[in-house]
Amino acid sequence: MSKLDGIIENVMIEAWAERFRRSPGQANALHESDSELVELPGDDERYLAVTVDTVHEEIAQGLYRDPGTMGWVCAVASLSDLAAVGATPLGLLVSVTLPDDADGALARGIADGVEQACREHGTYVLGGDTNTADSISLTGCAVGLVPRDGALERTGMSPGDSVFLSGRVGSGNALGMARMGGFPEDAFPEQSYRPTAELAFGELLRDHATACMDTSDGVCATLDQLMRLNGLGFNVDCDWSRLLAPEVLEFCDRTETPRWLMAAGPHGEFRLLFTVHASAIAGFMEAANHAGVAPVSLGTVQPKPAVTLSLTSGEAVDVDMARLRNLLQQTGGDMERYVSEFRRAGQEWGLE
């Protein structure tokens, strides 16, 4: 697991987790799945999938201004962790912390965002907790069930496996860059950032994927984490016009924002990124077609543990994602410096 240590966040999680004994009833190891997979005594068929996720930094940094976005993302972040293990949700708990002097509109807006996301995903708020503090913090906790033999994990891929996304990406980083770049609100309207948790897609993948993880931290960070966990790398076919969502491409064109940032930035959009063994591709494509979903081909798994971007120019670049993934901690919250050093890396790598 030493490869994981190259990322500050992994080290922090390990320092925290090493204080805890691991439950004998837990099926997944640390880092190795998006939700925790837990045995239900007396039930040999299924795991309980549980996950918790707090949304705070995005609100504190002003990335989300609309209470509806805050509530929506809180629900989707947890539900997406269920999707990434192939689980079917039983419901969601929400612990909401609001400033003492918050008006009713803020609470109602957040609640409506949570509820709209639950309706969209065919699930329910089961309960929660309310608190007051100086700033807004929303914690979602989703519970679900997944067949033991279909539970998806982050490990298990092999060289030659095909890599897919469950859909086009970039909306999270488009919103992020619109905010950081100080572009006007209509450059990338916040309301167009309504990512979905790919629950039906995750259920479909139970029979087909060799590894799966959601893109909550952006596509490149997801590839980097899978690389570290599996000791294998990726060759990514970087035809941005095919990978990025149309509104993201439009945003890049209109604001002269380099397209690579939409995949490399840290603010994701909860797509599933997954691998399929060569022998299973035909069956998977047929099942996807039958289900009416359109997987987006992203590249292949390679033996070399690197994230290699194959550009449309014909060039191939190994991106050092540790440099980008650790940058937020290293720049200590200075967003201007963060964006400029992020882009400097891309310039050095020939990406812009």
Next chain:
Amino acid sequence: MSKLDGIIENVMIEAWAERFRRSPGQANALHESDSELVELPGDDERYLAVTVDTVHEEIAQGLYRDPGTMGWVCAVASLSDLAAVGATPLGLLVSVTLPDDADGALARGIADGVEQACREHGTYVLGGDTNTADSISLTGCAVGLVPRDGALERTGMSPGDSVFLSGRVGSGNALGMARMGGFPEDAFPEQSYRPTAELAFGELLRDHATACMDTSDGVCATLDQLMRLNGLGFNVDCDWSRLLAPEVLEFCDRTETPRWLMAAGPHGEFRLLFTVHASAIAGFMEAANHAGVAPVSLGTVQPKPAVTLSLTSGEAVDVDMARLRNLLQQTGGDMERYVSEFRRAGQEWGLE
């Protein structure tokens, strides 16, 4: 449910919850149990019990200074909600939010507190999330299983039922008053506040209790909430020397703090407060004796919807708990005013 509206916190929870559809798979109604009870498809025998609880105000107000207390209480607050429905835990998730500049000792201390509580309760941390913010916030989410026919709820008691506590109380309010009164650290050492979630006791109650709720908000607030939910009241046998824990009695004597505050204050200690039908008392006492636990008799359920304190002086006082339960919001965080108005109520009622 109009009785519930007398309490500001209930109104806030309802304003929040009314935005959400209720899951058809959820067995409990709003307010009516300490954990949410959810059907597991294909399992007619059991409910999944889930609960979420954020610990923030107690830390922000300086009630907890030792990171070990913060972690311990985070774990116990959620596990106690499982105990109060009679559930057996599968494990705990923890989302921890720490200041950016927190040193490693704070994180380690909190983690150790969580882990010690889990060991003490025979359960495990399954996973979690880490975040940074201006202040410390710890969210626990516990999951467990309970037989459908043994799940405990807050409703179901009848006039004449006996009321019990799972053990002696007051340590939460002793710590609270030690802090608010500015007493020296050794007046009530923080390390002596290590409340337990009464999981085995809750399991025992599956076969005996007509209603159950934990005392996380103090004994009197628990009685008041059960009164509002059931439309029935309580006659409480206020022999403090029998109800309060020895170290709490000592604290009261040493600091000249009135004993009634230890039951009426809002900072509880996670005992179970429950009712048993007259016809079931003998069987319950035998089972408790067999299990080696010593329930503390608290009084009886009365038809009059009031919390009536029967004092050792022979007097009986109906306490208006709404006045005390709403005081925190009404004094807007002014702790000195809060304590003085709290005590003024008790003086008016003849309690000190």
